[in-house]
Amino acid sequence: MSATTPETPTKLQLLELLAAIGTAQWRDFAAAAAHHGLTSTQAKVLAQLNGPLPMRALATLLVCDASNVTGIVDRLEGRGLVRREADASDRRVKNVVATDEGREVIRRVREEMQATHGALDTLGAEDSATLYGLLARLRPGMENNA
Amino acid sequence: MSATTPETPTKLQLLELLAAIGTAQWRDFAAAAAHHGLTSTQAKVLAQLNGPLPMRALATLLVCDASNVTGIVDRLEGRGLVRREADASDRRVKNVVATDEGREVIRRVREEMQATHGALDTLGAEDSATLYGLLARLRPGMENNA
DNA sequence: CGTAGATGTTTGACGTCATCAAGTAATGCG
DNA sequence: CGCATTACTTGATGACGTCAAACATCTACG
Numbered sequence: 631m632s633a634t635t636p637e638t639p640t641k642l643q644l645l646e647l648l649a650a651i652g653t654a655q656w657r658d659f660a661a662a663a664a665h666h667g668l669t670s671t672q673a674k675v676l677a678q679l680n681g682p683l684p685m686r687a688l689a690t691l692l693v694c695d696a697s698n699v700t701g702i703v704d705r706l707e708g709r710g711l712v713r714r715e716a717d718a719s720d721r722r723v724k725n726v727v728a729t730d731e732g733r734e735v736i737r738r739v740r741e742e743m744q745a746t747h748g749a750l751d752t753l754g755a756e757d758s759a760t761l762y763g764l765l766a767r768l769r770p771g772m773e774n775n776a
Numbered sequence: 777m778s779a780t781t782p783e784t785p786t787k788l789q790l791l792e793l794l795a796a797i798g799t800a801q802w803r804d805f806a807a808a809a810a811h812h813g814l815t816s817t818q819a820k821v822l823a824q825l826n827g828p829l830p831m832r833a834l835a836t837l838l839v840c841d842a843s844n845v846t847g848i849v850d851r852l853e854g855r856g857l858v859r860r861e862a863d864a865s866d867r868r869v870k871n872v873v874a875t876d877e878g879r880e881v882i883r884r885v886r887e888e889m890q891a892t893h894g895a896l897d898t899l900g901a902e903d904s905a906t907l908y909g910l911l912a913r914l915r916p917g918m919e920n921n922a
Numbered sequence: 923c924g925t926a927g928a929t930g931t932t933t934g935a936c937g938t939c940a941t942c943a944a945g946t947a948a949t950g951c952g
Numbered sequence: 953c954g955c956a957t958t959a960c961t962t963g964a965t966g967a968c969g970t971c972a973a974a975c976a977t978c979t980a981c982g
Contacts, residue, residue, distance in 0.1 A: 745919075
């Protein structure tokens with residue numbers, strides 16, 4: 631057992647620790663994105679684009695107004711990282727697709743999250759598995775909105 | 777053992793899961809803040825104010841430009857959630873202090889993070905301790921920036 | 923079929939967050 | 953004193969975020 635068992639933490643302590651890790655990872659992500667001339671929001675959008683996605687779906691994923699997505703995609707399109715394509719079956723929708731350059735940029739951003747990578751490297755295989763299991767149990771409850 | 781041991785996850789999987797949890801918690805926080813008429817940034821500032829803090833220190837904590845803090849504190853002060861106080865020993869600095877109302881509001885925001893609280897409640901004492909231990913090991917590496 | 927209502931996207935107005943550059947005031951040290 | 957440093961503010965500018973309104977297209981129902 632490489633994970634020692636500390637005293638049972640307060641829910642508040644756990645919450646605070648979770649928040650700290652979350653913001654640290656976010657900072658790491660934002661810094662890596664900035665390194666490539668992207669805002670964190672732009673990088674976040676790019677990160678969602680595994681396949682073509684309608685504007686509306688993007689807005690839903692980002693939990694923001696659809697009109698907001700217009701501007702973000704405009705700027706990404708201006709840099710050639712993304713393309714709008716007409717949808718075959720519904721002429722109202724425009725599908726957003728990452729260009730080759732866009733895919734490459736987001737790949738590098740992920741690669742360059744040094745701090746996060748380094749931290750994860752300190753965990754052995756067994757601890758990683760344990761952490762993964764615990765977080766996986768947390769996830770569904772946290773994504774259920776009110 | 778209530779935590780089953782899953783297959784060893786990829787570093788990428790773990791990273792993605794961590795990101796998902798982080799954004800879910802952030803959404804929860806932002807929603808609770810909005811419920812009290814605060815932007816997430818304002819709530820974040822309020823959350824830092826355990827004691828009096830100079831503007832500059834606040835900017836350092838938020839990892840942003842000092843000029844940015846001016847506006848945020850202006851708006852919080854406008855709502856009576858925060859006060860600027862002259863520093864006794866250095867007349868250049870202004871210490872930001874949460875008012876009673878400010879403390880009350882941030883207390884409620886923390887209370888109302890339903891999703892996060894609910895998710896944490898699904899973990900037993902032992903699992904909480906394990907998670908806490910693992911995250912605590914991750915934290916220092918993630919906060920060391922490049 | 924044909925129109926009424928729902929849906930996807932964009933535009934415009936507006937407020938907040940973020941940066942940078944410049945200005946003012948106070949500190950501190952030679 | 954003089955001069956660099958530090959703390960805070962102001963003003964310009966851009967990205968994000970919301971809402972309301974316009975527009976085209978789809979869908980359902982009579």
